[in-house]
Amino acid sequence: MTVTHRTTATVADGPPTRAGTTKGRDFRLFWLGQTTSKLGSSVSAVALPLVAVATLDASTFQVALLAAFSWLPWLLIGLPAGAWVDRLPRRPLMIVCDLLCLAVFVSIPVAWWLGTLTLTHLFTAALLTGTAGVFLETAYQVFVPTLLARPELPAGNARLQSTESAAQVAGPGVAGVVTQVFGAVMGLLVDAASFLVSALCLLGIRTRESVHRGARRPLRAEVVEGLRFVVRDPYLRVLTVYGATSNLALMGYQAVLVVFLVREVGVTPGLVGGLVAATSLGGVLGAATGSALGRRLGTARTLLAAALLTPPFGLLLPLAEPGWRLALGIAGLAVLVAGLSAGNVVKGSFRQAYVPHGLLGRVTVSMQLLNYGTIPLGALIGGALGATVGLRATIWLTMAAVVAAGWIVLFGPLRHSRDLPVQPG
Numbered sequence: 001m002t003v004t005h006r007t008t009a010t011v012a013d014g015p016p017t018r019a020g021t022t023k024g025r026d027f028r029l030f031w032l033g034q035t036t037s038k039l040g041s042s043v044s045a046v047a048l049p050l051v052a053v054a055t056l057d058a059s060t061f062q063v064a065l066l067a068a069f070s071w072l073p074w075l076l077i078g079l080p081a082g083a084w085v086d087r088l089p090r091r092p093l094m095i096v097c098d099l100l101c102l103a104v105f106v107s108i109p110v111a112w113w114l115g116t117l118t119l120t121h122l123f124t125a126a127l128l129t130g131t132a133g134v135f136l137e138t139a140y141q142v143f144v145p146t147l148l149a150r151p152e153l154p155a156g157n158a159r160l161q162s163t164e165s166a167a168q169v170a171g172p173g174v175a176g177v178v179t180q181v182f183g184a185v186m187g188l189l190v191d192a193a194s195f196l197v198s199a200l201c202l203l204g205i206r207t208r209e210s211v212h213r214g215a216r217r218p219l220r221a222e223v224v225e226g227l228r229f230v231v232r233d234p235y236l237r238v239l240t241v242y243g244a245t246s247n248l249a250l251m252g253y254q255a256v257l258v259v260f261l262v263r264e265v266g267v268t269p270g271l272v273g274g275l276v277a278a279t280s281l282g283g284v285l286g287a288a289t290g291s292a293l294g295r296r297l298g299t300a301r302t303l304l305a306a307a308l309l310t311p312p313f314g315l316l317l318p319l320a321e322p323g324w325r326l327a328l329g330i331a332g333l334a335v336l337v338a339g340l341s342a343g344n345v346v347k348g349s350f351r352q353a354y355v356p357h358g359l360l361g362r363v364t365v366s367m368q369l370l371n372y373g374t375i376p377l378g379a380l381i382g383g384a385l386g387a388t389v390g391l392r393a394t395i396w397l398t399m400a401a402v403v404a405a406g407w408i409v410l411f412g413p414l415r416h417s418r419d420l421p422v423q424p425g
Contacts, residue, residue: 040194064383226362
């Protein structure tokens with residue numbers, strides 16, 4: 001969920017939103033819809049590969065390819081999507097995307113009941129929902145400053161990130177229970193229902209957006225403007241390269257994690273959801289403390305700590321075996337996720353306050369083009385490695401790459417600063 005028309009600077013710089021105002025009510029609706037949507041997405045993130053593995057007997061590479069299709073739209077339509085989001089009213093756009101995802105996820109159980117479900121159907125579903133996700137994620141980033149004043153952005157993003165992490169804790173557990181009792185296919189109906197709730201919450205938002213009414217330039221010129229802003233800015237540039245490299249490595253292990261736990265460690269499909277939920281507990285802690293750490297340590301220092309100090313704990317995951325070593329591996333992964341979550345809170349608030357609002361959609365998608373565009377490549381690399389060198393070796397290699405990616409943040413102004421700037425220099 002996410003969206004509305006372009007908001008002027010007076011919205012972002014206005015007084016704090018009080019709980020009794022329209023914007024306070026609208027932010028709560030947005031928060032509810034976003035949390036519900038993330039809960040459903042975290043269910044399907046486990047249920048969809050389990051459908052491929054348990055129902056259609058997919059290979060390791062096919063499961064990784066499924067993840068790649070989910071993220072491929074960032075490479076295909078990412079840049080023009082950012083320009084479209086800056087031009088269009090975002091709330092109606094998000095509602096349409098929510099309803100599209102609802103229809104796609106309902107189609108999978110229907111096909112299963114009819115005996116016509118295939119891997120091609122799953123790949124198509126991943127591609128369609130991934131396309132909708134490009135617009136949802138971009139519009140979401142632009143829409144939050146419509147509902148929150150600039151001083152409220154860190155707290156608001158921390159709240160959104162915390163509940164998103166909580167949804168990621170609950171979602172795999174729900175997926176595990178539903179899979180154990182009803183089968184993996186039924187878990188996708190949970191995600192379908194979450195998109196319906198998200199659309200209804202968006203329909204209830206009353207805050208009006210102001211659409212940019214200036215002279216329209218060619219789409220290509222607007223896309224280039226967003227790219228140029230990112231390339232020329234030293235903070236956004238290093239964060240983009242770090243995010244792209246980190247996501248490439250992270251997706252390498254995530255693409256084979258379910259297969260690794262089921263086929264290498266011997267975990268039952270029902271327990272997989274619970275283990276993934278346990279790692280997301282770190283995300284809850286990281287999101288809850290991200291803004292507080294930014295105030296106490298400095299936002300730049302918090303980003304450095306998140307990038308450099310928590311990834312080495314992920315090296316415990318490939319040591320997982322049945323028993324206490326499995327618990328140790330999951331705990332290490334939880335610490336890694338905590339650092340990522342805390343860093344995301346700081347980065348999201350920084351970008352929303354730092355970038356001129358008329359450019360925010362294009363700048364966001366320009367960064368995400370690389371940040372998310374490397375994810376399908378990482379999934380393919382993880383799948384190819386898993387099929388050739390083995391699942392455990394793949395986890396070792398990709399986790400080592402996650403650790404190495406953190407050092408990229410030192411190649412920029414972050415290491416010289418306590419706090420990130422509030423506007424371009």
